Amino acid sequence: MTVSNPLQTLGNQHLGDLQADQSFYLDADRLVRRLRLGSRVVESSVKVHPGDERTAQLDPLGVWWTAYLEGQLPSPAEVTDRLSVADLFCGSGGLALGTRLLAAEMGLSLVNEVIVDSDADATATLAANHDVRVRRTESVTSLVDFRVRGSGHNAEFTYRPELLDDQVATAAQRADMLTAGPPCQGHSNLNNRSRRSDMRNHLMLTVPAFAVAAGIERIVIENVPAVVHDDASVIATTKALLASAGYRVTDGVLASDKLGWPQTRRRYFMVACLNAEPTPLDTVASCLADEKPRTLEWALSHLDNWPIDDTDPMDQPTEHNQENQRRIDWLFDNNEYDLALSERPECHKDGTSYTSVYGRMRPDEPAPTITTGFTTPGRGRFVHPTNRRTLTPREAALIQGFPLDYRFITESGSSPSRTQLAKWIGDAVPMPLGYAAALSALAATSI
């Protein structure tokens, strides 16, 4: 391939321990992304819309992500291998999206060997969009037998964890990487002494147990940033369990907007590799850093040519009660982004609640964190920047990094409810965060 018109290199090139960076160039009608992963260099490309070459020069990462959101996966120079993944607490597949994009760029054909979640419709959605071999709708706790002695830095498995389901075990043993986003509610719920002392109650610990039982070489665990303050020291316990099984671990908090994505969401990640050092997350973040995050307006512009279907729950705005609609109208009538104290419910009028609640989103900034409350003005700054309503599920999904054609379905084939969509979309890991964490696991190790 002839190299023409080198564009930008993003990320800090001058870190002493740099193991990865990215650069872009145009080759005829294709935009090429060049990822340097330690000693390994991978190139892949996407087709640029005719006439968009200038935009690609000014904002190559934006054009790269536009191609992705429009459903185009990058073509690598060659597909060299397969990446087999096991995904626990998989939800509707947010975390899986980052892995999928990175795998495509690295020339790895991705297979989801096994996915597990207690929500059948979420796993049906993931399976409708990804190549899934074994799908399990049940608690992860019923799939792995383990026991932990001690907690924090002294924790260890009292015997080697074992997978209890033969089909899951066979699939998991094929996996090169385990990804998992255990729910966080367990952390504060362990308030009775005997439950707290039995660390098996902690869903997070099923992840190292599952990985050790199946001998999976790379692990990516995602959680809320506050998990590091967990009363039961679950992070220290997880690290100790992994270290005692031979894994090396890196962890930290990644922020989507620092990677250039139009949302400020932050998530905690732990990455572990057997017999290899995962690339430190702050190194990955520096290498992928983009100082000027894209805006909410940029994200929503991808819907300009998308056929909105008023009968599809993905496109249906929530109908608000009179009071909330009056508050939304007030923001527009007064050209404001924060609701005045006088317009708030009585219990908010002392001014101690968050100003962002009932707020209108600013078009020229990244979106705030999309939570499961994005359809409700009283649960955050979720009023659309230019329309008198909160975000639709499709708009929220886009801001989370779901491609436009991502199919949200239920097991029976009917449309998901608004509540289901809000949960799946609000719970999801934004694509660039999963991408960065997967890069930490894959940069240092060859498949």
Ligand SMILES: C[S@@+](CC[C@H](N)C(=O)[O-])C[C@H]1O[C@@H](n2cnc3c(N)ncnc32)[C@H](O)[C@@H]1O
């Ligand atoms: C934070 S969400 C995961 C989001 C997902 N990683 C994504 O990016 O889309 C946590 C998920 O764990 C599931 N879950 C909760 N308890 C579970 C259990 N005991 N076993 C399996 N799944 C469980 C929930 O249904 C939910 O989908």
